[in-house]
Amino acid sequence: MEVIYIRSRSLKKEEKDSVSQDIPLSKKLEDNINFFSALYKDSPDVVFCSFIAGKNEVAVIYIEGLSDTQKLEDQVLETLLNEKEFDETNMLLSIKHRLPIANIDKVSTYVACVEAIAGGNPLLLLNGSEEALALGLVKFEKRSIEEPQAETAIRGSREGFTESLGTNTSLVRRIIKDPALKMRSVTVGKYTKTKVAIAYIEGLADKTLLEEIENRLNRIDIDGVLESGYIEQFIEESTYSPFPQVLYTERPDVVCANLLEGRAVLMIEGTPFALIVPVSFFSLFQSQEDYYERFWIGTFIRTLRFLFLIIALFLPSVYVAITTFHQEMVPTDLLLSIASSRESVPFPALVEVIIMEIAFEALREAGIRLPKQVGSAVSIVGALVIGQAAVQAGIVSAPMIIVVSITGIASFMVPRYSVGLAIRLLRFPIILLAGVLGLVGVMLAFIMLIIHLSTLRSFGIPYLSPVNTLQKHPLRDTILRSPLWKMNKRPHLTGDFNETRQGTNLKPGP
Template sequence: MPFRRSNQKNSLHSNQLSSDLSKNIHTFKNAFEDCSDIVYRPFLINGERKAMMIYFVGMVDFAELDTNVLSRLMEKNESKERNVTQWIQEKLSVAKVTEVTLIDECIQEISTGSTLLLVDQEQIGAAIQLVGYEKRSIEEPSSEQVVKGPRDGFTETISVNVALIRRRIKDPNLKMKTLKIGRSSQTDVSMMYIKDLANETLVEEVYNRLKRIDIDGVIETQYIEELIEDHPTSPFPQILSTERPDTCAASLLEGRVIMLVDGSPFVMIAPTTLLSLLQSSEDYYQRYVLGSAIRLLRFLYVGISLLLPSLYVAVLSYHQEMLPTKLIISISTSREIVPFPAIVEALIMEVTFEALREAGVRLPKQIGSAVSIAGALVIGQAAIQAGIVSPPMVMVVALTGIASFTIPRYNLGATFRLLRFPMIVLAGTLGILGIMLGLLLILTHLCTLRSFGVPYLSGMAPMQKTSMKDFLIRAPWWMQSTRPHFTGKYNKFRQGPNQKPGPQQGGD
């Protein structure tokens, strides 16, 4: 069945406002029929002209409406020869007043929180922005906390999020384009980039992908992400999502494009690579030696989170000769009463651990962490005593779970947790050969992925000399003179020459 537009919207699209106020009011009452929260406020302009204000309760600041609009418009004015619309523009002490002439424009303005002002004998209305709905205060993102670095995070209000970015990049070349996506939701979606840094082809491609979206509503960034990514069937995220303004600012300075969605605290960054998903903003706020060490440790734990259970199953099932004799005797002794093979034992524990993790996320914060920790301890001990699993398997699954928490991006961590299960199955059926086959399939898939035309393994394949300074280790800032290749032929240098500090650089 084809996706069709609302008949009401089609019928109102080209209709002009009437000069008859009562006719306009009748039109809007039909459009907003059965909307008990809409207000129609009649009054007299200048004591003689009939007028009407239309707005939704809870979306307008009543104090400003009374003080800066109603009281001023109802004052007696001696000059009666000026155009009423011009007089209203001069009289109102509000930041933004937009002239509207079409019925559907008026409906859209009312639905987005503006106050519509209609005057008798005038075919032009005024949309007054007096938005007064509640907003969440700026606070540190709970999913991207840092020891050192900025503490502010994005909110669900797009104007606040844009301001947080402009506070960090005070450059007139920071451009923003806004579209309304969603036939019913009419959600504001903005893309931001720095002109002369971002590749023009990339900017145009992002804009065209956003423009082609035709959907009834956009509630969260995931709606947009799944409609614009290059490989929608891949489990790997091809767009980076973040709640941190500093991460967005750093990405803009590297020539990337960011996308903001009104109503969501998450901002999308494109293009992205596997390496950028494994990097944390705190890597750049620590001394480069410490940041590099933490990054290397993170890469190690990424491998552990993906491969440790499958390696344990493969070695225990097919390659016992790889373990020291005392260790294999100890493991075999602990598994004497376990009735399941290693692959079943691993799958049982992994599924149980994922259930505990999900329960900890969904339960209220006060008891979620307690349930996760206590549940893991109690269930693990009970499973060992019941002979369902062995103590080494519990240790392997626990270490794997801890390793997965070191991945900075939740969606990438979820991808590795998902891939862990087929790797266990391959290890249980083919041993080390199965693990090698699984890794080969994953690597082949990663090599085929692109994010807005940029290879997903960029920095490794193809390998670039400049990218190696921010790959396995984080080189000091005075060595990172060039930007990533996303900028193409544009400004490649982020700093001047001879930036290495030292006593000889102390002054002229």
């Protein structure tokens, strides 16, 4: 066996066009090798191996690092070199039957061949045949399954998705074993050719929803997809809204729970984050642990989340409005305490809170970007040191430090990072309205926020559903969480759906 590198040449215009069109392979092996050698010019990691099998000339093309070279030598090259007799009438089929490989596909166009090579499947070309074999010998380095870093679990699975699409789909299929779990494949990206798997359960997910997802993916015309965030920004409906209309997660149990509710999941090659559609505002504040604990605990925690959501959004603005315009609303003793603490502060309350909020956001971002060993120390110690120093220097007042600290803690209660970012962003315009109009500005901001949320949709689903649609059964799983044995109806998302999720009369008892 002799491995040779074919001398490269430049592609002609008609050969360049053939890469983007379904041009069939040539019967002459030399023409095919010349084409691929020119196509992969200046690519030393692309290996061309030519040899004689029986009486015919054969070539294998693969990318080093993406294909299993050991199995290629043992199961392909050695088998073909040692085999002396082949069926000359159908040489390609004869070779396919002799190779001990489970996954072998026939390809007949240059586009299919390039996709096979780029996917790590060695390409076997035969002289005199207009078809080639894509050998399923993919092998590349990948991260092992680990606990999700962005979604820590107190109770539940410790497994998280990886950057391998095959690994992620297997994790989902290991939980949902029914053959009704289907997965459609779409390729996005001119150069990256990123595979996107659309997972759904047949009979639960609406067909119209699946068609809409495929339509939105197929109309994406971009050079490459490097993370699921690229896909998210191209398929959401209200691009100028700060609120996410797609839920992303790296936990298989979250994916499976949403699949069982009739939603669809997009798993993207090269990222551990899967996208779930459609979603509602209330589903973004739910955590999978809510269902693993008793319903009283789940309801209490969810109530806390929404309470601290209001605090994170409106506490600084309410403080600015009251201390600036509505001092009569504050008890006298408390007003005197605030006034004495602000006596040496040269800035008005509006400027004071903006300075502290920007400083807090800067410390939070610095803690994220720094290495883990020093990031948490910088964010915590920095906040304490700067806050204490600012109070002693008379730049800000002590009550303002308390307000900003409570606001920061409240924002950490949100289980989804993307929603937390939206809250952090909206806090500043609400503060400005409070500084200009007082409590009237706060109420105006609240009304505008409700109107905006009411107009949002996620793949046709109202963002505030089921509250604004007043659906009886889904209301049991919003701020309040009913017992699992009462949640026997599946939420109505789009079109036709399978309403029954479990049996009736499941209340446990002796």
